[in-house]
Amino acid sequence: MSHQNLDESNILKTTIQDNTILKQVRVPEVEAIDEDLHRLLVPDVCNLPLVPPSAIETNFVSYFAKDFMKAGHDQYVYRHANGLCVIGLAPTHMAFKDEGGISTVDFNVGKSDRSGIKVTGKRKKNAQHFESNTALCKVCTKDSSYIVRCCVKGSLLEVNDKLIKQPELLNSSADREGYIAIIMPKPADWLKVKASLLSLEEYKKLNECR
Numbered sequence: 001m002s003h004q005n006l007d008e009s010n011i012l013k014t015t016i017q018d019n020t021i022l023k024q025v026r027v028p029e030v031e032a033i034d035e036d037l038h039r040l041l042v043p044d045v046c047n048l049p050l051v052p053p054s055a056i057e058t059n060f061v062s063y064f065a066k067d068f069m070k071a072g073h074d075q076y077v078y079r080h081a082n083g084l085c086v087i088g089l090a091p092t093h094m095a096f097k098d099e100g101g102i103s104t105v106d107f108n109v110g111k112s113d114r115s116g117i118k119v120t121g122k123r124k125k126n127a128q129h130f131e132s133n134t135a136l137c138k139v140c141t142k143d144s145s146y147i148v149r150c151c152v153k154g155s156l157l158e159v160n161d162k163l164i165k166q167p168e169l170l171n172s173s174a175d176r177e178g179y180i181a182i183i184m185p186k187p188a189d190w191l192k193v194k195a196s197l198l199s200l201e202e203y204k205k206l207n208e209c210r
Contacts, residue, residue, distance in 0.1 A: 036061040036079075036199075056175060063197035064090050065151045066206065069133060075151050076175065077197060083190070085152050087136065088179040089170060092207060098141035101171035105163040109135040109147070114181070115161040124184070127155040132193055136181050137163075139170065152193045154185030 056062070060078035068075050072094030078086040089095065095102050107115040112128075114136055119127045134150045136159065150156070159181045163169060169178035185193070198206065 060086065062200040062203075063194065064200070064203040065196070066090075066198055066203070068151060069147075069149060073146060073149075075148065077151050078175075078179075079190075083184060083187070084157070085154065085183045085185060085190075086179050087148075087151055087181045087183060089139070089148065089174045090203075091174070093146070093174075095139055095141055095144070095146050096171070096174075098144060100142045102139045102141055102167050104140040105137055105167045105170070106140070107137045107159055107161065107164065109138055114156065114159045115164065117156060117159070119155075119157050124155060124157060127157055127184075129153075129155050130183070139167070148180050150181070150183055151197075152183055152185045153189040154183040156181060157184055158182040 056078060060080055063077040063079065065075045065077065067073060072092075074090035074092045074094075076086075076088050076090045078088075080086070107113055117126060117128060119125065130150045130153070132150050132153045136148045136150055136156075139146050139148060160169075160177075160179050163178065163180070172178065
């Protein structure tokens with residue numbers, strides 16, 4: 001066999017080996033991906049909506065904590081493909097039913113002011129680890145106040161301190177600019193809490209029945 005044929009044969013073997021290695025690496029990764037996130041990242045073209053989805057629907061999987069800790073304290077958890085969870089008030093939270101809506105937001109709850117937490121770097125230095133029932137802030141209406149909680153166990157990376165000066169964002173866009181906080185749970189902790197949350201479809205059906 002000529003040197004050229006030997007080289008071509010070696011290249012072919014190397015290519016086959018590389019492809020085999022790639023397959024061996026990629027298959028477990030695909031199997032490990034959360035099913036909901038997989039549907040988000042790789043949607044079924046046959047089920048694409050006629051109207052383009054919102055940025056939230058495109059980039060997040062929506063979950064809801066109904067009556068979290070107290071009746072009427074409904075919160076949402078929007079989970080991004082990178083594992084981050086955005087926490088906020090669900091449309092059915094009882095604070096929105098009060099006259100005038102939410103008027104103030106106070107992050108000075110528990111033993112520290114959550115708005116004073118500044119997380120830096122890739123290692124998320126200074127991030128505090130909270131339980132799912134840990135208080136994030138207190139939102140107040142004309143006649144009442146409500147504690148907003150983490151809903152998921154994880155590291156608090158950010159709170160939306162814009163709400164201190166602009167609490168009206170909660171009344172107008174609680175699911176966007178009016179989010180409360182961003183939390184990074186560990187994969188194992190997320191799987192535990194996910195089982196207790198409602199999917200978007202379940203949340204809608206539950207509210208339709210009321």
